[in-house]
Structures are given as structure tokens and as C-alpha cells.
Amino acid sequence: MTYHNDSERSSLDAATSARLRMLAGRPVDTRRLDRRLQEAMRQQRAKPQPVLFLAQWWRPMASLAAAVMIMAVVGWWVLGGGSAVAVASPEAMARIQYDMTHGMTPAMKVTTLAQANAMLARQASDAKAMPADLPGQVQSCCLHQVAGARLSCVLMEHEGQLISVAVADGAKLRAPQGPTVKRHGTTFTLQSAHGINMVMARKEGRWLCVMGAAKMDDLLDVASGIKF
Amino acid sequence: MAPESLDKQQVQRFQSLAWPLRAVVLRTARYLTRRDDEAEDLAQDTMIKALRAMDSFQDGTDMKAWLMTILRRTHIDRLRAAHRHDRELSLDALELEPASPSADQAGHFDGQWGQPEDLMARFEDEAIIQAMQALPEDIRWTLLLVDVEQMPQADVAAVLDVPQGTIKSRTHRGRAMLRDRLYEFACQRGWVNTVERPAP
Numbered sequence: 340m341t342y343h344n345d346s347e348r349s350s351l352d353a354a355t356s357a358r359l360r361m362l363a364g365r366p367v368d369t370r371r372l373d374r375r376l377q378e379a380m381r382q383q384r385a386k387p388q389p390v391l392f393l394a395q396w397w398r399p400m401a402s403l404a405a406a407v408m409i410m411a412v413v414g415w416w417v418l419g420g421g422s423a424v425a426v427a428s429p430e431a432m433a434r435i436q437y438d439m440t441h442g443m444t445p446a447m448k449v450t451t452l453a454q455a456n457a458m459l460a461r462q463a464s465d466a467k468a469m470p471a472d473l474p475g476q477v478q479s480c481c482l483h484q485v486a487g488a489r490l491s492c493v494l495m496e497h498e499g500q501l502i503s504v505a506v507a508d509g510a511k512l513r514a515p516q517g518p519t520v521k522r523h524g525t526t527f528t529l530q531s532a533h534g535i536n537m538v539m540a541r542k543e544g545r546w547l548c549v550m551g552a553a554k555m556d557d558l559l560d561v562a563s564g565i566k567f
Numbered sequence: 568m569a570p571e572s573l574d575k576q577q578v579q580r581f582q583s584l585a586w587p588l589r590a591v592v593l594r595t596a597r598y599l600t601r602r603d604d605e606a607e608d609l610a611q612d613t614m615i616k617a618l619r620a621m622d623s624f625q626d627g628t629d630m631k632a633w634l635m636t637i638l639r640r641t642h643i644d645r646l647r648a649a650h651r652h653d654r655e656l657s658l659d660a661l662e663l664e665p666a667s668p669s670a671d672q673a674g675h676f677d678g679q680w681g682q683p684e685d686l687m688a689r690f691e692d693e694a695i696i697q698a699m700q701a702l703p704e705d706i707r708w709t710l711l712l713v714d715v716e717q718m719p720q721a722d723v724a725a726v727l728d729v730p731q732g733t734i735k736s737r738t739h740r741g742r743a744m745l746r747d748r749l750y751e752f753a754c755q756r757g758w759v760n761t762v763e764r765p766a767p
Contacts, residue, residue, distance in 0.1 A: 375611050379611065
């Protein structure tokens with residue numbers, strides 16, 4: 340080997356390891372795998388059940404009701420009630436928060452927003468940039484997909500709480516229906532799922548979500564102070 | 568796979584513990600197999616095996632290490648099946664796949680790197696993956712688990728079923744081999760001066 344000395348070898352190893360670690364931040368599209376797994380699980384779960392008297396007429400009735408509902412939804416869509424903007428479900432967002440705080444998602448360790456933005460842009464050219472300033476110590480960043488929309492996420496520590504800030508294209512994602520609060524001229528939708536509070540809003544063409552186990556008021560303070 | 572009935576508790580446990588790690592399994596499968604469809608098959612087989620074996624997973628142990636163990640065994644099974652028509656392939660043959668000719672001389676270009684972080688940063692992910700995929704199987708697994716997934720060396724040793732010391736030496740050797748491959752890429756791209764590799 341042609342190492343000059345141990346420190347050179349150590350710095351080369353550190354650089355190699357750091358570059359390899361970044362591969363863990365590459366977004367992985369699991370949608371097709373999810374469908375395949377769910378189908379496989381459904382097949383494996385299927386057990387022959389005794390047919391009850393009620394079930395004999397209930398199943399066709401349920402099928403009929405489902406068909407009517409599908410036709411109603413399709414009709415509503417065709418008549419223009421639908422929108423190309425997907426809805427960010429609170430459950431999906433809560434899962435992202437859980438995964439990020441429990442190290443279950445491939446995240447890149449960063450300490451500044453500039454680093455986070457550089458990393459995110461490197462991973463995907465259409466990744467939305469994080470706001471210029473956040474009131475907490477940035478810890479990591481990653482990309483996610485929610486309802487087909489790409490989501491840039493940053494995890495930060497704010498007053499002892501782990502809070503995630505997620506940003507997406509406002510033309511592709513929106514908040515679900517829910518209670519709203521207006522602060523500094525922006526309307527925030529409040530959501531909660533699996534113990535995770537979240538405030539969502541549209542700001543300057545972006546869709547924004549601030550979430551964590553913190554109180555809703557604290558999240559609102561963070562979200563209302565965010566500028567792009 | 569033959570359908571087997573699963574109880575509700577088993578499925579719930581799988582969904583709360585293993586399901587969140589499916590992206591990690593799929594990503595590792597991609598870095599192992601080079602092809603997306605093959606990687607999805609491998610990831611699916613792994614996750615279904617994990618689902619069936621949820622009863623054997625001990626609470627308090629590391630789910631990621633457990634899934635990686637299943638992934639590795641499934642990968643070996645699939646490699647065996649793929650080679651079955653050509654020749655009989657033993658587990659030992661797969662695990663002790665001979666290192667590439669450069670293994671003994673790994674780190675040959677290390678004296679040329681200058682600012683390693685700057686040069687490393689110039690390589691796009693695909694180049695790093697391509698270089699990693701050219702490494703011997705045991706080395707690739709080690710770098711995937713130690714450096715990409717940041718797993719503790721003790722866990723990696725358990726997954727790969729080798730002593731921890733072997734993981735340490737494989738890690739250093741693997742990083743040096745990877746750098747050699749990348750340095751050759753850098754030469755091809757004109758980023759650095761070409762340096763001749765000595766004959767083995």
C-alpha cells in the first residue's frame with residue numbers, strides 16, 4: 340500500500356465512509372413494492388370463514404353500495420369537482436415524523452440549512468428548498484414521497500423537542516380538511532395523528548408542514564415565523 | 568410462495584416493526600443486485616419471510632440487523648437458484664468469493680488523492696454504486712452495512728456471521744478497493760493525472 344501515514348489513511352477512510360453514508364439518503368420509491376407486499380399479505384391472511392346467514396346478503400349489498408360510491412366519486416371528478424392536488428394525510432405525515440425521529444428513514448446528518456439544501460438538491464433536482472431560517476438546531480434531512488408528491492424534510496431540535504419541517508410544491512400537495520387558525524395573514528390547518536401534532540399551510544407557492552410531539556401553539560409559532 | 572394463514576397479532580407486529588424498514592431493505596437489495604426488478608423481487612421475498620417469521624423476532628433486539636440477515640440469506644438462496652442450471656454452487660463458494668485481483672493491492676492510489684473529500688464529492692451517486700458493485704460480495708456487504716447503513720460493527724459481524732475483527736479488516740480493505748476503483752474513474756474523466764497500476 341502507498342499510505343503516507345496513519346493520519347492520511349484515516350482521513351481517506353473517513354472521506355470514503357462519509358461519501359458512502361450519503362447513499363443512505365437516496366430516495367427509495369417503495370410504492371410498487373408496497374403494492375406487491377400488500378397483495379402478498381392479503382393472500383397470506385386469507386382464511387376460509389364460515390358463511391353466516393347475514394353475510395349471504397350483506398356482501399352483495401356492500402358491493403352494490405361500493406359500486407354506487409365509486410360512480411359518485413368518478414362523476415364528481417368528471418364534473419370538475421376534483422383537483423390534481425393530492426392531499427397529505429396526517430397518518431402519512433405522522434409516519435414520516437416517527438421514522439425521522441427513530442432513525443428509521445435514510446436521513447442525511449446535517450447541521451445547517453445550507454447543508455440540508457445542498458444535500459436535498461443533490462438527491463433530486465425538483466426537491467423544494469428549505470426556508471432560509473429555522474428557529475432550531477438542524478439535525479438531519481431527507482426526501483419522502485407523499486401521495487406522489489416529493490417532500491423535502493428537515494428534522495430540528497427546538498426548545499428540547501424534535502420538530503420536522505416538510506416542504507413540497509404547493510401545486511402538488513395540500514392539507515386535508517380540518518380546523519384552521521389564521522396567523523400573520525396565513526391560514527394554518529391543524530391536524531393530529533398517532534400523537535403527532537401538525538400545522539399545514541400554503542406559503543409562497545409551497546406547501547408547508549411543521550410537526551412533532553410539541554404543543555400545537557409551539558408548532559404554530561414555528562410555522563408562522565417561516566419565510567421562504 | 569405458498570399461502571399460509573397469519574394471525575392478526577403477527578401482522579400488526581410486522582407492520583409496526585418491520586414495515587417502516589422496507590425502504591432500507593429495498594435500497595440494500597438495489598445496491599446488491601444492480602437491477603430494479605430483481606431488487607424488488609429480493610426485497611419482497613425478504614419482507615414476506617420476515618412476516619412469516621415474526622414470532623421468532625425477539626423484542627429488544629435490532630430489527631434492521633434481523634431484516635439484513637434475512638435479506639442476505641434470501642440473496643444467497645436466489646444466487647444459488649440462478650446458478651443451479653450452470654453448476655452446483657456451495658454456500659462457502661458464495662461467501663468466500665475470491666477477491667478481485669486488486670484486493671491485495673488495495674489502496675494503491677491512496678497517495679494520489681490529495682483532498683479526498685473534494686474528489687469524493689465530485690462523484691455522482693451512480694459512480695459510487697457502480698464502483699461498489701464491482702467489489703467482491705463479502706466486501707460489498709460489509710461496506711453496505713457499516714458505511715451506508717451505519718450499523719454497529721458487532722451487528723454487522725452477526726449479520727455476516729464472521730468475527731468482528733474480520734469486519735474491521737474488510738471495512739478498511741473495502742474502502743481502499745473502492746477508492747482505487749473511483750480513482751480510475753477520476754483518471755478516465757481527466758480529473759486527476761493518470762497513474763499506472765503496477766502489475767499484480
